[in-house]
């Protein structure tokens with residue numbers, strides 16, 4: 001069994017909510033953007049988000065017998081919905097965060113191809 | 124330079140945003156030996172499209188993620204690159220209203236601060252970073268706000284920008300720090316060191332020792348030390364208090380961070396108002412300042428998508444109607460925050476408090492904004508606030524709560540200041556009237572941290588003019 005990729009799986013669900021036909025490579029671009037954002041966020045949030053992602057990943061185990069990344073698409077969606085509507089603020093916040101950044105990545109897609117890598121001015 | 128990584132200079136400027144760039148340029152042009160360090164990269168303005176995902180990753184601090192924690196959280200962003208916030212902002216420009224300076228002078232005992240005295244400093248900054256009006260080139264989306272406000276009998280204006288418009292080609296050049304002051308700084312012989320972060324300062328034998336690290340081309344951090352008689356800290360309103368506190372300086376440092384918190388709505392009109400090659404929107408409603416102001420935000424499909432991301436139908440909505448849509452905001456000066464370092468972490472934590480009064484000002488502002496947008500012909504308004512209803516007519520405004528009900532991420536800000544206020548009243552200030560840190564020698568703050576409170580207008584003009592005033596004063600006093 002491969003290593004679970006919570007971010008990619010979660011981004012997949014969020015993308016499916018609005019653009020189910022999006023290609024795998026474009027999904028990858030969105031997931032990479034979300035990962036870069038997670039890597040750049042303030043260090044104390046980063047640790048918090050890692051822990052949250054782990055909780056999110058393993059939460060379905062008792063009921064479904066599988067972690068989030070290994071669930072069937074419909075079950076994944078249901079899990080995201082449950083956290084989105086949860087009475088616990090941190091669960092809602094986590095989904096809101098991923099939704100915002102996945103959305104930004106998604107809407108930025110059409111223009112992504114025509115970018116040259118950033119040119120640095122001499123140090 | 125002593126050995127590999129100890130750099131000696133007369134003046135060290137930390138941070139190259141508007142505060143640092145203006146200070147460094149004045150010192151270099153006065154013939155002083157100046158090193159200006161900047162944590163972020165030195166990137167061309169066109170290194171990433173404006174307000175794009177790439178820009179967020181390249182030029183923003185923490186990839187654009189900043190959250191002030193508290194019962195009502197606030198998301199804010201700052202630049203992190205040569206030029207700081209001026210590289211990523213829209214450059215909407217105002218001189219500070221006279222009543223703001225009068226208030227600071229009175230409440231914080233700031234010497235020699237009034238509009239007449241500040242005018243030469245504004246003029247000097249505007250001679251380098253040019254300020255222009257879009258005039259007839261302003262977009263329909265931007266004008267709609269003005270038309271709606273005027274229909275209500277309210278004062279609404281076009282704000283000029285730090286921008287040189289090229290009306291013939293529907294383009295122009297941003298007058299960011301990297302395009303203006305930083306170039307003059309380098310031309311005058313100043314040394315600019317990007318990718319260099321100062322972690323802490325200490326005093327040794329009449330000099331300041333600044334310890335930090337430098338990121339090489341390979342991405343690896345190497346330690347670096349500077350030795351300077353005089354240090355100007357201009358790291359922005361969150362990082363300046365964080366650096367001072369890490370250096371053991373904490374008197375009134377990081378206790379009073381202020382914002383211009385804003386909430387947004389998306390308005391949909393009956394015809395196209397939003398075109399891909401439009402200039403950035405520029406109209407603002409002034410009628411209710413200083414309690415609250417209104418304006419129009421960047422409204423690209425990506426920004427609209429994020430603004431509407433709480434809705435299940437956002438993709439279709441944006442795809443079908445983005446040309447008819449614009450994002451508008453109301454902003455106040457409410458809320459107060461603290462900046463603290465957490466042991467073992469690099470990034471400071473910000474905690475914010477809003478009073479009921481703060482939230483009702485925003486609640487009222489939101490209603491007024493929607494009134495203006497309906498008066499401008501909006502067919503539908505989508506408040507970007509979880510749980511708020513879509514509004515289809517002015518009659519629906521009665522459904523808006525009087526006190527803002529903001530959940531996570533609904534309140535945002537791009538303006539931060541006042542974390543280390545200046546003035547002679549030592550009970551509430553961190554530095555004297557010209558930015559010299561109380562109880563120290565040769566240590567100055569010269570950025571948005573010094574402002575005593577919200578400017579009510581866009582703050583960069585104030586940051587630059589105050590930095591110009593303080594740097595001129597330091598030169599006159601020979602840094603004593």
Ligand SMILES: Cc1cc2nc3c(=O)[nH]c(=O)nc-3n(C[C@H](O)[C@H](O)[C@H](O)COP(=O)(O)OP(=O)(O)OC[C@H]3O[C@@H](n4cnc5c(N)ncnc54)[C@H](O)[C@@H]3O)c2cc1C
Nearest residue numbers: 138140142162207208212215321358359570571581582583
């Ligand atoms: C998206 C956005 C839009 C905005 N729109 C407008 C607008 O239209 N009009 C307006 O007037 N204002 C606007 N602002 C606000 C304006 O940009 C700021 O008020 C202004 O940049 C503040 O200047 P500063 O010098 O205090 O700090 P900054 O601009 O934040 O510069 C500080 C610099 O110091 C560097 N630094 C921090 N810590 C260290 C360290 N330890 N070592 C070395 N370097 C360090 C940072 O990387 C940064 O580059 C906007 C800001 C943003 C982010």
